[in-house]
Amino acid sequence: MAGQDNCSCCNKTTDRSKEERTKLIHRLNRIEGQIRGIRGMVEHDAYCADILVQSSAVSAAVNAFNRELLASHVRGCVARDIRDGKDEVIDELLTTLQKLMK
Helix, strand or coil, X not given: CCCEEECXXXXXXXXXXXXXXXXXXXXXXXXXXXXXXXXXXXXXXXXXXXXXXXXXXXXXXXXHHHHHHHHHHHHHHHHHHHHCCCCHHHHHHHHHHHHHCX
8 A cells, every 4th residue: 555664574554644754764863873873982982881871872762762653553553453343453562562671
């Protein structure tokens, strides 16, 4: 279907508004920039503690991305599937949450 993002691990897709897609990509671009910055710090032998602080900031940014995407998933995909009688989405959600909590 047009306007859908393909998941590399499955055959399911999610329709996202242009605004939501742009917002998620913007977050990912910032994270990517942070990662490149950390790589540069390592390449230039920056002090370990400084690198760790930046690494912690990346972890927080990824967690924020995950929270935003999870909220969208629950409000959209999960709610829709439950309304459609596809209760197996609950098990899928629980599996996803277990992976996120590792």
